[in-house]
Amino acid sequence: MTIRNIQHFSMSVPDLEVARAFYDDFGLETFYRDGTLVCRCFGRDQDQIILTQGPRKRLTYVSFGTDADSLAQIKSRLDKAGVALVDAPENVRADGLWFRDFDGMLTNIKAADEAPWDTAPRVTFNTLDNRQARRGRTELLDEKPIKPRRMGHVVLFSTDPNRKVAFYNEIFDMRLSDRVAAFLSFLHSPAGSDHHIVAFGKSTTYGLHHVGFDVGTSDEVGAGARQMVNKGYIPGWGPGRHFVGSNTFAYIRDPWNSMHEYFADMDYISPEANWDAQDWVHLGTRSIWGESEPLDFAKNFETPELR
Ligand SMILES: [Fe+2]
Numbered sequence: 001m002t003i004r005n006i007q008h009f010s011m012s013v014p015d016l017e018v019a020r021a022f023y024d025d026f027g028l029e030t031f032y033r034d035g036t037l038v039c040r041c042f043g044r045d046q047d048q049i050i051l052t053q054g055p056r057k058r059l060t061y062v063s064f065g066t067d068a069d070s071l072a073q074i075k076s077r078l079d080k081a082g083v084a085l086v087d088a089p090e091n092v093r094a095d096g097l098w099f100r101d102f103d104g105m106l107t108n109i110k111a112a113d114e115a116p117w118d119t120a121p122r123v124t125f126n127t128l129d130n131r132q133a134r135r136g137r138t139e140l141l142d143e144k145p146i147k148p149r150r151m152g153h154v155v156l157f158s159t160d161p162n163r164k165v166a167f168y169n170e171i172f173d174m175r176l177s178d179r180v181a182a183f184l185s186f187l188h189s190p191a192g193s194d195h196h197i198v199a200f201g202k203s204t205t206y207g208l209h210h211v212g213f214d215v216g217t218s219d220e221v222g223a224g225a226r227q228m229v230n231k232g233y234i235p236g237w238g239p240g241r242h243f244v245g246s247n248t249f250a251y252i253r254d255p256w257n258s259m260h261e262y263f264a265d266m267d268y269i270s271p272e273a274n275w276d277a278q279d280w281v282h283l284g285t286r287s288i289w290g291e292s293e294p295l296d297f298a299k300n301f302e303t304p305e306l307r
Contacts, residue, residue, distance in 0.1 A: 002070060002173040002189050005114045006197045007063040008047040009154055010036075010092070011208060012054025013256055019051050022254050025231045026213075027147040027224070034091045041148050041213070046115035048151040049211070050092070057256035058302055059105070059208040060089060061098075062154060062198070064172075065112035071096060074109055077171050101167060103158050105206040109172070117150040123217050138219075146224035148213030152263065153196050155210050157203035157300045161185045164200045174198075177269060178244045181281040186244060188269045195245035195267040207302030210236075210251060210259035217264050218248040224262035225250035236261075237297055240290020244280055249290075257301040 013019045016037045020030050028039040028048070039049040052060065066074065075097055078085070083101070088094035088108070096110025122144075124134040158164040165185045168174040177186040177195050186196035201209055215224055222239045229235055229252075236251030236259040247266035251259040269275050280286070286293060 002191050003064040003066055003109065003168075003197070004070075004189050004191050005065040005112075005193070006151065006153065007065045007108075007110070007112055008050060008151070009062045009208065009211065010050040010052065010060040010089070011258070012052045012056070012058045012060055014054065014056055015255075016051060016053055018255050022233070023049070025228060025233070026252070026260055027145055027227070036091050041117060041150055043118045044115050044150065048213075052089075052091070056302075057258060059156070059206065061106035061108055062156070063096075063108040063110065064198075065114065066109055066172075068111040071109065071111050074171060081171065083171075102160070102163065103206040105156070105158075114150070117214075119149070119216075121216075123219050125219075140219055140223050143223075146215055146220050146227050146262065148215050148224075148262065150214050151211060152194050152214045152266065153198060153212045154208065155196075155199040155201060155212075157205065157207040157209055157302070158200040159202075159204060159206070161200040161202050168198070175269075175275070176277045177275065178278050178280060180244070180286070181279065188275075190271060192271045193269060195247075195269060201298060201300075203300035204303050205300065207300045208258050209298070209300070210261050212247075212249075212261040212263045214266070215262045215264055221248045221250050221262045221264050225252065228252040237293050238287075238290055240287035242286050243288055244286055246288075251297075257299075259297075 023030050023039045029042045030039050037051040038047050083099050086098050088098050098108050123139055126133050174187040175190050177188045179185040183202035186199040234253040236253050238250035241248045245266050247263045249261055249263045251261045
């Protein structure tokens with residue numbers, strides 16, 4: 001009875017057309033549906049981000065997928081924990097269960113698999129044991145637009161990350177992957193998932209810190225960052241490779257200071273793995289290579305003082 005995947009998230013922004021230009025440049029497919037702006041990965045039949053018009057950037061809800069049997073069990077766990085079910089927001093399909101957690105964060109869980117994603121190789125590498133894997137020059141010289149294959153995770157703010165971890169463990173059976181003291185915790189699914197499909201960082205209110213999109217290879221992470229910087233967007237952090245999750249990364253700020261990450265090569269935690277969660281606080285930086293994070297990396301731009 002566990003969350004198995006992340007389906008999509010929703011946030012309000014002050015200008016849907018500005019958002020659409022950003023997500024088009026980021027490499028997503030965008031279209032309007034019932035007054036909302038929907039973003040998907042090209043070739044993938046699954047909403048990833050649903051944007052609504054609002055006075056400011058604000059996370060609206062996060063939607064997770066599970067299986068039908070688990071959904072019934074999760075409902076009874078929510079009942080037992082005294083968590084009331086609520087209605088879905090307007091303009092959104094009312095699939096599954098909707099509730100607000102102790103932070104006031106609206107959450108949806110429904111019976112849904114991950115849609116298949118494009119796995120076609122785009123970049124070929126010469127290696128020491130195969131120096132002619134690629135005939136000729138790198139395909140990246142063509143400067144084809146980088147297009148994310150799938151949304152892998154969201155990192156959210158919470159007033160109490162430790163309490164959130166306990167809640168997600170008790171209700172959804174999610175497991176701690178790694179943590180950075182009491183202010184950042186990463187969770188995976190015991191059914192098998194990326195190192196994290198959701199993580200929680202400490203703030204004074206819930207909110208979106210960043211969303212991670214898998215682009216397939218580390219070269220495409222770097223090329224994606226170049227694509228966005230060339231279009232005038234502001235880099236957030238990277239390129240680099242994280243300690244936590246082992247993935248390569250490059251973060252770009254959207255027009256409202258949420259970060260959008262291109263990533264590749266993240267640790268996968270299988271159901272059989274005997275995963276040993278660690279506390280990485282002693283490292284003082286979260287990259288194996290690449291620069292240290294900028295000073296404002298962990299700011300929550302949804303708190304009243306930063307709006
Ligand atoms: Fe990430």
